[in-house]
Amino acid sequence: MPSSPDATTPAPSTTPAAPPSAGAQADPTAPDVVVNKQRPLLPLDFEPAELRPLDASAGPDIRLRPDAAEAVEKMVDAAGQEGVGLVIVSGYRSYAEQQSTYAHWVAQYGGATGADAVSARPGHSEHQTGLAFDIAQDDGACTLVSCFAQTRAARWTALHAPEYGIILRYPLGFDRITGFFAEPWHFRYVGTDVALAMKDAGQETLEEYFGLPAAPSY
Numbered sequence: 001m002p003s004s005p006d007a008t009t010p011a012p013s014t015t016p017a018a019p020p021s022a023g024a025q026a027d028p029t030a031p032d033v034v035v036n037k038q039r040p041l042l043p044l045d046f047e048p049a050e051l052r053p054l055d056a057s058a059g060p061d062i063r064l065r066p067d068a069a070e071a072v073e074k075m076v077d078a079a080g081q082e083g084v085g086l087v088i089v090s091g092y093r094s095y096a097e098q099q100s101t102y103a104h105w106v107a108q109y110g111g112a113t114g115a116d117a118v119s120a121r122p123g124h125s126e127h128q129t130g131l132a133f134d135i136a137q138d139d140g141a142c143t144l145v146s147c148f149a150q151t152r153a154a155r156w157t158a159l160h161a162p163e164y165g166i167i168l169r170y171p172l173g174f175d176r177i178t179g180f181f182a183e184p185w186h187f188r189y190v191g192t193d194v195a196l197a198m199k200d201a202g203q204e205t206l207e208e209y210f211g212l213p214a215a216p217s218y
């Protein structure tokens, strides 16, 4: 599996005093917050004020921020009406959950180098914002693997997500900017203003849209 921001590393020893993420798009409570390998959440163990489970498109243990949840439910409904079955397989992940996920990958790969390619360090995962989620197709085809890009679910979602304020966060060919190889299943709620403006401008990454530095590594 290509690099995925879904892993967890021990907290980086960077000092919270001079955070690289200070400034624009750094408010973790804003839907347009940008989190990447150069921009940790502040505080590192940030938790959204409110989270709720999704409707029938996901299990009860999958939660998102209410604004993101509402957008996802509308998108899943619309896809269903066109015969495309979307299932949400991952949503909010806490700092502690990301710590254990990342630790798993560190153990698996014998170090941070391999782990960083497949998983975000704790405090650097979009899943910790409550705004990011992973989509699968209802028949389970290519769930969380790169061939998902060829499924109807991925094609429909990549095309229609911006109408719901949702973007494909790790598009193919932009890993030097986002820090992660293509993840055709990982989507992010940013609000319709940003999502539609990005589409109009032909911008594929939040970093480019907001004029932020590329974040290929920590």
Ligand SMILES: [Zn+2]
Residues within 6 Å of the ligand: 005, 006, 090, 127, 132, 133, 134, 185, 186, 187
């Ligand atoms: Zn994800």
